[in-house]
Amino acid sequence: MALVPAITDLQELKNHPAVARLLGWNAEAVTGAKFDRDEMTIYVERDHIREACVVLKEDSACPFNFLSDVTCVDWYPSEPRFEVIYHLLSIPAKERVRLKVRLNSSSPVVESVTPVWPGANYFEREVFDLFGIRFTGHPYLRRILMPEDWEGHPLRKDYPVEGYR
Amino acid sequence: MAHLTPTPVLEPGQDRTMILNMGPQHPSTHGVLRVLLEIDGETVVRMMPDIGYLHTGIEKTCEAKFYQQVVPLTDRIDYLCPMTNNLCYVLAVEKLLGLEIPPKAQWLRVLLNELTRINSHLVWLGTHAMDIGALTVFLYCFREREEILKIFEMASGQRMMTSYFRVGGIALEPPLGFFDRVREFAGYFPSKVDEYENLLTGNPIWGMRTKGVARMTADDAIALGASGPTLRGSGVDFDLRRDMPYSSYEKFQFKVPVSQEGDVFARYMCRVQELRESTAIVRQALDGMPEGPIKADAPGIVLPDREKMKTQMEALIYHFKIITEGFAVPAGEVYQAVESPRGEMGYYVVSDGTAKPYRVHMRAACLANLQTLPKMCEGRLLADVVAAIGSIDIVLGEIDR
Numbered sequence: 001m002a003l004v005p006a007i008t009d010l011q012e013l014k015n016h017p018a019v020a021r022l023l024g025w026n027a028e029a030v031t032g033a034k035f036d037r038d039e040m041t042i043y044v045e046r047d048h049i050r051e052a053c054v055v056l057k058e059d060s061a062c063p064f065n066f067l068s069d070v071t072c073v074d075w076y077p078s079e080p081r082f083e084v085i086y087h088l089l090s091i092p093a094k095e096r097v098r099l100k101v102r103l104n105s106s107s108p109v110v111e112s113v114t115p116v117w118p119g120a121n122y123f124e125r126e127v128f129d130l131f132g133i134r135f136t137g138h139p140y141l142r143r144i145l146m147p148e149d150w151e152g153h154p155l156r157k158d159y160p161v162e163g164y165r
Numbered sequence: 166m167a168h169l170t171p172t173p174v175l176e177p178g179q180d181r182t183m184i185l186n187m188g189p190q191h192p193s194t195h196g197v198l199r200v201l202l203e204i205d206g207e208t209v210v211r212m213m214p215d216i217g218y219l220h221t222g223i224e225k226t227c228e229a230k231f232y233q234q235v236v237p238l239t240d241r242i243d244y245l246c247p248m249t250n251n252l253c254y255v256l257a258v259e260k261l262l263g264l265e266i267p268p269k270a271q272w273l274r275v276l277l278n279e280l281t282r283i284n285s286h287l288v289w290l291g292t293h294a295m296d297i298g299a300l301t302v303f304l305y306c307f308r309e310r311e312e313i314l315k316i317f318e319m320a321s322g323q324r325m326m327t328s329y330f331r332v333g334g335i336a337l338e339p340p341l342g343f344f345d346r347v348r349e350f351a352g353y354f355p356s357k358v359d360e361y362e363n364l365l366t367g368n369p370i371w372g373m374r375t376k377g378v379a380r381m382t383a384d385d386a387i388a389l390g391a392s393g394p395t396l397r398g399s400g401v402d403f404d405l406r407r408d409m410p411y412s413s414y415e416k417f418q419f420k421v422p423v424s425q426e427g428d429v430f431a432r433y434m435c436r437v438q439e440l441r442e443s444t445a446i447v448r449q450a451l452d453g454m455p456e457g458p459i460k461a462d463a464p465g466i467v468l469p470d471r472e473k474m475k476t477q478m479e480a481l482i483y484h485f486k487i488i489t490e491g492f493a494v495p496a497g498e499v500y501q502a503v504e505s506p507r508g509e510m511g512y513y514v515v516s517d518g519t520a521k522p523y524r525v526h527m528r529a530a531c532l533a534n535l536q537t538l539p540k541m542c543e544g545r546l547l548a549d550v551v552a553a554i555g556s557i558d559i560v561l562g563e564i565d566r
Binding site: 006036039067071073096098117118119121122130143145146 | 216229260389409511513515523526532535566
């Protein structure tokens, strides 16, 4: 199982069902794709993430009907600093796909996908709590793991591991 | 966490309702879960779980450790299924490294994972039945669980926090007599499951407390991200072990129990049948256990054997380097999911090419399952809340991380 170099050319990947579906819907919403270690990653424009999720969820051939996970990675100090990551699973087709949205540190705001999957609620609250990403349209965006009066977002890379003392 | 005063969370709409605070130290919440309930008489109008009391920042800690040092941390996330957490993490790192694992290690991992599943389900069954009022079952379940913990201790030296799996294989060869002991356990365990079922399945009191209680439809379960027995109890036939196999699960024959009703009893039946299926997998693993090494041949990643370390210079150098500098993992990202006793447990590991993970995220099955709780309880009786909490089998350590 030697490592195969990642494919990052969108043209080469356009036949993958999820990529093809998104390109067919709105080619401008897809900014890139990556196929690495048997996993498909699609970069989606920030303003289109909720619609992209709806499109993938309602695809008839391969409906990505299950939201496995929402999380975030902080690439401090580079910009765009944050990557919000959605792991989608298709229960009927047994396929996975990863959607990514890149956010600048100046406005870490993205649309919530809770209208598409109510199950995104806690995951997005967790990302808000630990990274300070704001999800517009979220029904109850408050801290979930840290105390309500906590200052700062612990999983950001500029937050020390041992905390502020 | 938070909401020290319940007022901003639940504003009573009418004078009829009152707010009841359940937990965080309530015995039926299996840890430290706080539930805010708005009740009208005995009926739950609104429900809101409040979590975070066990948050220890494990994800942040992982970023400061070498890859191999993360393994003991993963045990402590879900203390009822340490091996499943170990497995999920090492599979993710192995996928990042592109490492091939010898068959014997894969089969041993399957065997221990199924024992872990039995162990976890036994704790669940005992405590769930105790919450509902059937005290006897608890004692029966813990009798068998004790034997599994002894088997774990035999293999890894630890009863609960096993840390037995390593990136590239398994820490140690299981000791002499290990397989005989597992075989003996797998031989008599199905008759013990019969005992539990004798106590509960046909019991009219158990039936009244569980049948038709805390129902959830398949559509709701999928929309809310439920997985594992919580999902299969609502009639969705999906199990990662069968549908997206990992660690040689495709070589095992087993049925995936599914119930259609979506109530507490359906989830109970799923788990009890899983006990039997897991025993069957353990037996298959014993019968077909391949011969060979238990560690991959990757000198810079896998610690050398003690014997080689004392006789070969190179092995000693590798040992020193792994311990002091860790091993570098090629840059990339991986999401690895396994079927834990509670559902889809996923590890998302990002590497930036150094010896420490850039980001480790755990997808906690319980966190998503917990979201189904208001759906199950709202509009139902207060007493059913306890049954519903028990039926989704939550472990707060995993939810809060």
